[in-house]
Amino acid sequence: MIKEFRLPDLGEGLTESEILSWKVGVGDTVSLNQVIAEVETAKAVVELPSPFAGVITALHEQPGTIVEVGKPIVSFEVADDGGESPSAARPAAADTQGGRAGSAASSGTGSTGAETAEAGTPTRQPNLVGYGAVVESSGRPVRRPRALAAPGAAASAPAARTFASAGTPSAGTVSSGTASAGALPAGTVQAPVAPVPEPHVPETRGAPAGERPRSTPPVRKLAKDLGVELAEVKGSGPDGLITRDDVLDFVGGGELPAAAEYPTPARDGQGTAAGAGAVREREIRTPIKGVRKFTAAAMVASAFTAPHVTEFLTVDVTPAMDLLARLKASNAFAGYKLTPLTLVAKAVLIALRRNPTLNSRWDDASQEIVQFNYVNLGIAAATPRGLTVPNIKDADTLSLTELSEALTGLTETARAGKTSPAELSGGTISITNIGVFGIDAGTPILNPGEAAILAVGAVRKAPWEYRGEVALRQAMTLSLSFDHRLVDGEQGSRFLxxxxxxxxEPGMVLTMI
Incomplete structure (x- = not known):
């Protein structure tokens, strides 16, 4: 029986995800919940487990493709749990063009949208961990046509190992970039695969007739700026790829009028200069997608929805730093990573008990103020993919050592790009540690749906009035932004x-609990 797995919603209404890499190939045998792909949502990179145990018959999307939620991404050949043989389950397949099963439909109640079968045939829902229901509005699986990759894309994409299993190709395996005719079982939904072009070493300048010249986006832009038709340029790169030097040589002398004032030696794979004609890119363009796109939209929505107020307080934190040093030297805290952020986080959790208004949310839909009796503490983390704010669930119930462990695990996971969507949702108040960058103060923007965010500045030695004299003390600036719809100035000031x-004065906490 052929079953399709459609991309599920990986977190709070996300509409699309990007396929980063496949961990399996056509013809591979996989088990239930085995990781088959790595995808990037607007919030995090997520490992996608298999909803079935069976054989991969088709991968419908290549790495780098952005896929809408509910669209099929992979097909499986699985055992028929209903007692029918695979051939009996697909009697109409021979009458359909290309061996595609006709009249496929999802099951009704409780369908995950992850499988298809003949109309009227009862289907069993897979026990896949971590996903909710994903069903097309029509209740029928509709596969989106996918465009063939541009010539040469298969050579550069990491899908090279995806579409060819190790060893001798078996039924359903794609080899050398083309599908073997008749190799797939009847009814298999096979995604079209772009053919891999043969190595192109033209005898004359230019690409063969009908073939789009192969080059990279920066080279195409360079050719456009210089008025060069790439079809007339002979490529000297791998498989006939047209390089920057090829374009510059074509116009003669490697001169680039607009960029000649920015010469820089280009480096080849061995780190040596590639020639005097090479020039530095004047612009680097990066597609706005994934975490960066989500963060930008969220920050704009927050900045123009919640009226922000920011207050600042500079504090002599010498006693807190002395306490931190004693804790690190204590056997009771051996092995724990204690930092100034750990103490600030604990102080925030204690202060919220006396100022619960800052742990609330403005609900426009119901026109209510929702005050939380728990604290999911968000910690802003800078990652290679952009800013994320994972949160520690029920942080108010944790001891100092437990809080330290949670902070360490949260930041390490975020920087590795492995934060789950669940860890990024449901925050109630956040902290951003700008002190690690040597910054003293700032005006942080609220995480959407939260009433407050605290920016923690760097700890610096500064002259301070201490016991009637001027002394060199350790000072820190705290910057608190809050939603003035929820939090009045008095409440925000008292919390700060x-x-x-x-x-x-860490000992003062005894008077606050």
């Missing part, structure tokens, strides 16, 4: 003062 008091 409480956090500062705990850091200035």
């Amino acid at each position: 003062a409480d956090v500062g008091m705990i850091l200035a």
Whole structure:
């Protein structure tokens, strides 16, 4: 029986995800919940487990493709749990063009949209961990046509190992970039695969008739700026790829009028200069997608929806730093990573008990203010893919050592790009540690749906009035932004003062619990 797995919603209404890489290939045998792909949502990179145990018959999307939720991404050949043989389950397949099964439909109640079968045939829902239901509005699986990859794309994409299994190709295996005629079982939904062009070494300048010249986007832009038709340029790169030097040589002398003032030696794979004609890119363009796109939209929505107010407080944190040093030297805290952020996070959790208004949300839909009796503490983390704010669930119930462990795990996971969508949703208040970059203060933007965010500045030695004299003390600036619809100035000021008091005099916490 052939079953399709359609891309599920990987977190809070996300509409699309990008296929980063496949961990399996056509013809591979996989088990239930085995990781088959790595995808990037607007919030995080997620490993996608298999919903079935069976054989991969088709991969419908290549790495780098952005896929809408609910669209098929992979097909499986699985055992028929209903007692029918695979051939009996697909009697109409021979009458359909290309061996495609006709009149496929999802099951009704509780369908995940992950499988298809003949109309009227009962289907069993897979037990896939981590996903909710994903069903097309019509209740029928409709496969989106996919465009063939541009010539040469298969040579550069990491899908090269995806579409060819190790060893001798078996039924359903794609080899050398083309599907073997009749190799797939009847009824298999096979995604079209772009043919891999033969190595192109033309005898004369230019690409063969009907073939689009192969080059990279920066080279195409360079050719356009210089008025060069790439079809007339002979490529000297791998498989006839047209390089920057090829374009410059074509116009003669490697001169580039607009960019000649920015010469820089280009480097080849061995790190040596590639020639005097090479020039530095004047612009680097990066597609706006994934985490960066989501963060930008969220920050714009937050900045223009919630009226922000930011207050600042500079505190003598010498007692807190002394306490931190004693804790690190204590056997009870051996092996734990304690930092100033750990103490600030604990101070925030304690201060929220006296100022619960800052742990709330403005609900426009119901016209209500929702105050939370728990704290999911968000920690802003800078990652290679952009800013993320994963949160520690029920942080208010954790001890200092538990909080330290949670902070360490959260930041390491975020920087590795492995934060799950669940860890990125449901935050109630956030902290951003700008002090690690040597910054003293700022005006942080609220994480959407939260009432407050605290920016923690760097700890610096500064002259301070201490016991009637001027002394060199360790100071830190705290910057609190809050939603003025939810939090009045008095409430925000009291909260910030409480956090500062705990850091200035840790013993005062005994009067606050």
